[in-house]
Amino acid sequence: MRIHISIARQQLNLINDENKIVRSYLISSARNGNGQQRGSFCTPLGKHIIRAKIGDKQPINTVFVKRRPTGEIYTPELAARYPGRDWILTRIMWLSGCEIGFNRLGLVDTMRRYIYIHGSPDSAEMGRPGSIGCIRMHNGDLLDLFNRVIVGTPIEINQ
Numbered sequence: 001m002r003i004h005i006s007i008a009r010q011q012l013n014l015i016n017d018e019n020k021i022v023r024s025y026l027i028s029s030a031r032n033g034n035g036q037q038r039g040s041f042c043t044p045l046g047k048h049i050i051r052a053k054i055g056d057k058q059p060i061n062t063v064f065v066k067r068r069p070t071g072e073i074y075t076p077e078l079a080a081r082y083p084g085r086d087w088i089l090t091r092i093m094w095l096s097g098c099e100i101g102f103n104r105l106g107l108v109d110t111m112r113r114y115i116y117i118h119g120s121p122d123s124a125e126m127g128r129p130g131s132i133g134c135i136r137m138h139n140g141d142l143l144d145l146f147n148r149v150i151v152g153t154p155i156e157i158n159q
Contacts, residue, residue, distance in 0.1 A: 003155040026126035028136040036108035041132045048155040051096035064088040090119030090139040
């Protein structure tokens with residue numbers, strides 16, 4: 001299995017070893033566009049892998065901060081109490097760049113930028129940019145993807 005993410009189409013495709021699309025999901029990438037630089041709040045391009053899968057067996061809508069469950073479950077009421085919070089929900093797939101000098105090491109390191117594929121509130125709009133760098137998915141889609149891939153799964157993010 002491998003993952004291809006198209007920023008232009010705001011779509012993530014899960015592709016099997018026969019090069020056939022197994023599933024397609026709408027996503028939301030960075031509202032600032034694509035880019036590699038730390039602090040840019042852009043989605044990095046290029047070749048990556050899933051370095052870690054976080055949150056297995058946590059309830060849907062579990063709230064994560066710094067990759068740790070907070071004990072909170074996302075609700076609209078919780079969102080109203082914390083209107084500026086960047087919601088990372090349900091599961092996290094932490095990405096690591098594979099291209100030294102482009103998306104790995106130095107000021108362009110995807111992993112050190114804490115770029116994830118993660119869940120978001122079901123009210124979050126998919127199909128258009130809106131994140132601060134990560135790839136957002138609706139929770140049901142994220143759970144489906146999370147259960148189909150393993151640590152080390154290759155990912156290609158293209159414009």
